[in-house]
Amino acid sequence: MSRANPFGDLDDFAPGAAPRPAEPAAIDRIAEAAGFPSRKAGRAQEAEPAAPARTPRRRTTGRNRQINIKATEAVIDRLYAIADELDLPLGAVLEQALDALAERRKG
DSSP states (O other): OOOOOTTSOOGGGOOOOOOOOOOHHHHHHHHHHHTOOOOSOOOOOOOOOOOOOOOOOOOOOSOOOOOOOOOOHHHHHHHHHHHHHHTOOHHHHHHHHHHHHHHHHHO
16 A cells, blocks of 8 residues: 555646735725724824933953842932942942841841
């Protein structure tokens, strides 16, 4: 018994006549009637002023591990302000904060 060739008889798949392209106005009317939203860009709205960009903090410090923490915007701003004031990388500020917290808990 031999296997049937799945591509042996493709006569049923003859190409048909190409469909007539629809009018763009007709498509818009049908889409609007069916409640489909338009993907066209709307009018540009004035965006809220973005926060000033922070300066990049690239330092070679030997620290090669990363942590990701969630904090409020105020806490993040305080962290960056302290790092800028001390001219230290964020990892060094975290180390000093942890050392100070450990000292405080001892006393």
